[in-house]
Structure formats: C-alpha cells, structure tokens
Amino acid sequence: MTTSAKRAPVRIGVVGLGRLGKRHAMNIAYRVPGAVLAAACSPVDEERTWAREALPEPRIYEEYEALLADRDIDAVWLVTPSSLHAEQIVAALRAGKHVFCEKPLSLDVAECERVLAVAREYPHLQATIGFMRRFDPSYVDAYEKMAAGAIGRPFMIRSQTTDKNDPEGFFVRFAPTSGGIFLDCTVHDIDVARWFFGNARATRVYATGTIALHEGLRECGDVDNGVAVVEFEGGRLAVFYASRTMAHGNDTHSEVIGTAGALAIGHYPRANRVDIYDADGIRNECTPTFFERFEEAFLREAQAFVESVRQRRQKAQVQAGGANLPHDDAQIGATLADALEATRIGRALREALASGQPIAL
Numbered sequence: 298m299t300t301s302a303k304r305a306p307v308r309i310g311v312v313g314l315g316r317l318g319k320r321h322a323m324n325i326a327y328r329v330p331g332a333v334l335a336a337a338c339s340p341v342d343e344e345r346t347w348a349r350e351a352l353p354e355p356r357i358y359e360e361y362e363a364l365l366a367d368r369d370i371d372a373v374w375l376v377t378p379s380s381l382h383a384e385q386i387v388a389a390l391r392a393g394k395h396v397f398c399e400k401p402l403s404l405d406v407a408e409c410e411r412v413l414a415v416a417r418e419y420p421h422l423q424a425t426i427g428f429m430r431r432f433d434p435s436y437v438d439a440y441e442k443m444a445a446g447a448i449g450r451p452f453m454i455r456s457q458t459t460d461k462n463d464p465e466g467f468f469v470r471f472a473p474t475s476g477g478i479f480l481d482c483t484v485h486d487i488d489v490a491r492w493f494f495g496n497a498r499a500t501r502v503y504a505t506g507t508i509a510l511h512e513g514l515r516e517c518g519d520v521d522n523g524v525a526v527v528e529f530e531g532g533r534l535a536v537f538y539a540s541r542t543m544a545h546g547n548d549t550h551s552e553v554i555g556t557a558g559a560l561a562i563g564h565y566p567r568a569n570r571v572d573i574y575d576a577d578g579i580r581n582e583c584t585p586t587f588f589e590r591f592e593e594a595f596l597r598e599a600q601a602f603v604e605s606v607r608q609r610r611q612k613a614q615v616q617a618g619g620a621n622l623p624h625d626d627a628q629i630g631a632t633l634a635d636a637l638e639a640t641r642i643g644r645a646l647r648e649a650l651a652s653g654q655p656i657a658l
C-alpha cells in the first residue's frame with residue numbers, strides 16, 4: 298500500500314435511507330473529514346430519489362448485494378431494520394468491507410454470537426455498533442469525572458430513553474422489526490450502564506410495562522412505556538425507563554449515583570438556549586427527537602469510525618513493510634462483544650416483560 302493509499306479517503310456505502318439513514322448519509326457526505334459517500338442503497342424509490350437530489354453523486358443501488366459487489370467501496374454503513382443487521386454485517390465482512398451498523402447488533406443472542414465468530418475471521422476489518430452515547434460530549438465528560446473518582450464508587454444508574462409521541466403511529470409500524478421497546482430504546486441505557494460499570498456482568502433482570510396510547514403494539518407483544526431493573530455483579534443496580542409517548546419531546550437522560558456524589562447527564566433537555574417568556578410563564582422548547590439531542594454524538598461517532606479505518610490501513614502498511622507490530626484489538630465505541638451483551642440483557646428484559654417473572658442471566 299502506498300502512502301497515498303494510506304491517506305486515501307474511506308469510501309462508504311450507506312444502506313437504508315429512512316429516518317436515521319438520511320442523517321448518517323448527510324454527515325458522511327458533508328461533515329466527516331476523510332470520508333467519501335460513494336454509494337447509497339435503499340429498496341424504496343422515494344429514498345433513492347432523495348439520495349440523487351441530496352447527496353453528492355453517489356452510485357445508487359436498489360439491492361444490498363449489488364452495493365457489496367462494488368469494489369470501490371471500503372466500508373458499509375448499515376441503517377436498516379434491526380431484524381436485518383446480523384446477516385447484513387456478516388455479508389459485509391465476507392465481502393471484505395469494514396462495517397458500521399446501527400444498534401442493536403441483532404434481536405437474537407445466537408445471531409450476535411454468529412456475527413462475533415465471523416468477525417474473528419476478519420480481524421483487519423473494523424466492525425462497530427452505533428451506540429452513539431459513547432461519543433456524546435456530556436456522557437464522555439461524566440464518564441471521565443466518574444473514572445477520576447468524582448462520585449466515589451458508582452453503584453446505581455438511572456437512565457431513560459423516551460421519545461415524543463407520534464400520533465401518526467410510526468412506532469406501531471416500526472415495532473415488528475424493532476425487537477420491542479427494551480431492545481430498541483433501553484438497549485442504549487443498558488450500554489451506558491455496562492460502560493459506566495466497567496463491563497460488569499448483569500445477573501438478573503425485572504421488567505414491566507403498559508400501553509398508554511398505542512393499542513396497535515399489543516399484537517407484537519410490545520408496550521409504549523416500559524420500566525426495568527437490572528442487577529449487576531458487585532451489588533450494582535440500574536433502573537431504566539423507556540417511553541414512546543412523551544408529550545414534550547425526546548427526553549433522554551441518565552444519572553450515575555456513587556458513594557460520594559452523583560452525576561446527571563442531559564436532565565432538562567432544552568432544544569437550545571432560548572427562554573420563552575409569555576403569559577404561561579418562562580419555558581424552553583425540548584429536543585424534538587433523538588437526533589437533535591445526539592447530533593454531535595452521531596457526527597463524532599462517524600468521524601471516529603473513519604479515522605479508525607485509516608489507522609488500520611496505516612498499520613497494515615507498516616506491517617507490509619516488515620515491521621512486526623503487536624496485535625492490537627483497539628476498537629472505537631461499542632465493540633461487537635459490548636453489543637452482544639446489550640442484546641442479551643435486552644432479550645432478558647423482553648422475556649421478563651412477557652412472563653412477569655425475574656430472569657436470571
């Protein structure tokens with residue numbers, strides 16, 4: 298590999314151009330140094346039309362297999378239904394592509410394990426799951442403060458992922474491929490808890506839930522409001538809340554409680570710094586969706602992925618030149634193993650919700 302190849306841009310194909318895929322595509326196309334949005338793929342006509350108009354001349358594919366066969370793509374960026382992630386990651390790795398995939402890794406633990414097994418065959422390829430809170434400046438700052446001892450020994454996490462109600466019923470249509478509220482929403486909080494608790498093992502889970510508004514969720518065993526408790530080894534506890542029915546906006550926040558203090562992240566989710574003074578009093582608008590809340594995190598996550606791929610190339614070049622570097626598993630963000638554990642806990646919560654019983658892990 299030449300020096301120019303080493304610093305050559307990472308050519309990315311985005312797959313899935315729905316609610317979030319369009320956002321990732323715009324980031325990669327216009328805001329990530331060292332990345333080129335080389336291709337976009339969607340089975341939906343309107344989404345391909347959007348790509349032609351909004352993106353800088355990517356090759357457009359209707360089928361994922363055709364994008365994978367494109368030899369001028371280095372990395373695949375999957376923003377597809379969660380039920381497809383595992384098989385699409387495996388196909389990307391087998392096609393020799395680095396892969397970024399949105400959370401969750403899979404809705405099924407055995408499928409997660411299969412992805413990990415295949416990834417071990419391709420250690421030179423980056424494979425990352427999109428738990429973007431690991432890149433959110435406030436979560437990162439809280440983690441660093443906790444790690445520096447600011448709150449003593451952390452033993453409790455309270456964390457919630459709550460979406461603004463969508464009266465059009467997007468969440469009802471989305472539910473059959475989402476894995477349910479715990480695998481779709483709480484999976485983020487699970488990852489935060491594991492991250493802050495230093496990858497502690499979860500030992501038992503409890504869950505309950507209710508349908509406050511969206512009766513259509515009953516058919517696939519889902520709820521629009523769920524509460525969960527997860528016990529971790531070492532006496533550590535996490536309490537999670539997930540909702541699809543918030544009136545005021547996306548209100549996602551977390552609290553880490555320790556023996557000498559607590560850190561709250563994202564409480565009071567104001568959309569911006571404007572205060573509205575009117576006959577109702579003084580107030581702020583709220584972040585409307587997850588994207589406004591985590592816009593910076595999505596961008597940093599993409600930048601880190603691209604930088605990591607470039608560093609891997611650099612390392613490969615040094616090794617090809619005869620240097621014998623130690624094997625380095627350094628990964629950015631959540632690893633496949635982290636994502637597997639998040640799915641394992643999320644599945645257990647789903648089972649606890651369905652059975653009404655605690656589930657030992």
Ligand code: NAI
Pocket residue numbers: 312313314315316317318338339340341344361376377378379381399400401427428429481587
């Ligand atoms: P969506 O339903 O709006 O978009 C799904 C996209 O996948 C559509 O473009 C659809 O055309 C495409 N698609 C469906 N089947 C396909 C196939 N066989 N090959 C290629 N493309 C296909 O869903 P949304 O909300 O964009 O979610 C997508 C993924 O992103 C999900 O896994 C979800 O969990 C994740 N997500 C993550 C968030 C986060 O906070 N990190 C927030 C929202 C979604």
